[in-house]
Amino acid sequence: MFTPLTLPEAFTPAECDRIIALAQSEPLDEAGLVRNTADHNIRRAELAWLDDRAGADWVMERIIALVARANREGFDFALTEFAESAQVARYGAEREGHFDWHSDIGAGAVAARRKLTMVVQLSEPGGYQGGTLELWPDGFAREAQKARGAATVFPSFVLHRVTPVTAGERWSLTIWAHGPAFR
Ligand SMILES: O=C(O)CCC(=O)C(=O)O
Numbered sequence: 105m106f107t108p109l110t111l112p113e114a115f116t117p118a119e120c121d122r123i124i125a126l127a128q129s130e131p132l133d134e135a136g137l138v139r140n141t142a143d144h145n146i147r148r149a150e151l152a153w154l155d156d157r158a159g160a161d162w163v164m165e166r167i168i169a170l171v172a173r174a175n176r177e178g179f180d181f182a183l184t185e186f187a188e189s190a191q192v193a194r195y196g197a198e199r200e201g202h203f204d205w206h207s208d209i210g211a212g213a214v215a216a217r218r219k220l221t222m223v224v225q226l227s228e229p230g231g232y233q234g235g236t237l238e239l240w241p242d243g244f245a246r247e248a249q250k251a252r253g254a255a256t257v258f259p260s261f262v263l264h265r266v267t268p269v270t271a272g273e274r275w276s277l278t279i280w281a282h283g284p285a286f287r
Pocket residue numbers: 191193203208223237264266276277278
């Protein structure tokens with residue numbers, strides 16, 4: 105039940121384009137681990153928070169439906185809300201964008217309540233090299249599906265990383281669903 109779940113074609117290629125365009129409608133922020141803290145050895149990426157972008161409501165509506173479906177099919181966690189904005193990230197080859205092994209459950213009041221993470225691949229796999237999302241739910245690492253528009257849903261405590269992008273750029277959409285403590 106802690107195995108990552110793939111939702112193929114969660115978003116169409118045209119929708120992926122629209123999400124990237126929304127993110128780029130204003131300047132991107134430098135990535136932090138949790139909002140506003142940066143350690144570039146762990147993570148090098150630029151971010152947009154969709155709550156800050158006009159016209160992103162349809163993305164959130166889709167996210168709610170996708171996460172509800174994934175939770176029903178694969179996890180059955182007690183979830184109560186999306187307490188943080190959805191995040192669009194850009195990992196560029198110009199500085200080997202990456203995100204080292206980490207769990208999404210953090211020390212902060214909100215990050216501590218993360219229970220499910222969903223990551224959507226917004227870029228065509230041929231548009232970059234490296235930039236592989238890997239998950240470590242048990243004894244070995246496995247690669248998330250790279251197909252454009254595919255979503256990977258996993259318990260937020262599962263270790264995962266994004267390997268350095270060595271050519272091109274990779275865009276992703278990440279959301280966390282929150283709820284009462286695991287017990
Ligand atoms: O961009 C990705 O594929 C993963 C992002 C991530 O792990 C995070 O924001 O916590």
